[in-house]
Amino acid sequence: MSDTAQLASDAGSRDPAVGLRAVRALRILVDRLEALQVENAREQGWSWQEIAYCLEVTRQAVHKKYAGGRGLLRREK
Amino acid sequence: MFERFHQESRQAVSLAQENARRLRHDHCGTEHLLLGLLDQRSCLVSRVLGRHGLDYERAYQAVVRLTPGRRAPALDAEALESIGIDLSAIRERVEAAFGPGSLDRDPVTTRNGRRSGRHIPFSPGAKKALELSLRETLALKQKGIRDGHLLLGILREGRGLASRVIADAGIDAGSLRGEITVELSSGGP
Numbered sequence: 001m002s003d004t005a006q007l008a009s010d011a012g013s014r015d016p017a018v019g020l021r022a023v024r025a026l027r028i029l030v031d032r033l034e035a036l037q038v039e040n041a042r043e044q045g046w047s048w049q050e051i052a053y054c055l056e057v058t059r060q061a062v063h064k065k066y067a068g069g070r071g072l073l074r075r076e077k
Numbered sequence: 078m079f080e081r082f083h084q085e086s087r088q089a090v091s092l093a094q095e096n097a098r099r100l101r102h103d104h105c106g107t108e109h110l111l112l113g114l115l116d117q118r119s120c121l122v123s124r125v126l127g128r129h130g131l132d133y134e135r136a137y138q139a140v141v142r143l144t145p146g147r148r149a150p151a152l153d154a155e156a157l158e159s160i161g162i163d164l165s166a167i168r169e170r171v172e173a174a175f176g177p178g179s180l181d182r183d184p185v186t187t188r189n190g191r192r193s194g195r196h197i198p199f200s201p202g203a204k205k206a207l208e209l210s211l212r213e214t215l216a217l218k219q220k221g222i223r224d225g226h227l228l229l230g231i232l233r234e235g236r237g238l239a240s241r242v243i244a245d246a247g248i249d250a251g252s253l254r255g256e257i258t259v260e261l262s263s264g265g266p
Contacts, residue, residue, distance in 0.1 A: 022157065022159050024156070028152060029164070036175060036180070
């Protein structure tokens with residue numbers, strides 16, 4: 001895994017299995033970061049509207065994705 | 078109803094939540110309640126199920142096996158590196174801002190209470206089992222809901238993954254009920 005030569009060849013690889021796996025890994029990372037940042041924003045008192053504006057999505061979209069359950073993220077308005 | 082819960086039962090519910098988080102599941106079901114009970118090694122449920130060879134580790138592995146694909150995907154450092162992204166550098170910065178394990182929701186961190194994560198909603202089956210534990214307590218003419226009563230509630234609910242894990246371990250639900258009831262009535266520790 002730490003074989004740098006192998007990794008360098010992966011980076012330039014046109015093998016879809018390698019490329020698609022990278023895309024998937026990136027998407028998971030983005031989801032994880034988004035959840036963390038949305039939670040942080042809510043903790044700092046941001047409204048769903050403000051968060052949605054920054055993410056360039058609708059308020060409904062961000063609310064639907066993160067406001068489920070009764071946890072810390074669930075706050076009125 | 079929660080005001081009737083003994084400390085060990087409150088702890089079991091909170092450990093159930095933690096186990097659901099550790100497994101990255103989006104709900105807290107009977108299987109997580111069972112793990113919460115077994116996560117308290119010295120309590121009644123652990124002792125009784127231990128006699129039948131079902132301990133926390135074994136139950137945890139069984140839950141993992143029974144819930145394929147429900148586990149949120151892990152971060153793939155190798156794949157990210159193949160497109161020039163250094164996950165360890167990202168993790169370092171995120172953790173500097175949000176604390177250790179924040180990118181991975183490290184269970185050890187949640188145990189310390191910091192960034193304990195949000196409440197994971199109970200499944201209908203788990204809610205039912207919790208309600209039934211109160212009924213089991215009253216049926217035994219006892220007052221507080223102890224960890225044994227929680228297990229009786231889970232067994233009474235009967236359709237959840239917890240019952241499956243117990244059955245798969247070769248434990249008969251009927252005789253288990255009997256053993257738990259005896260222990261609860263003997264007023265053990």
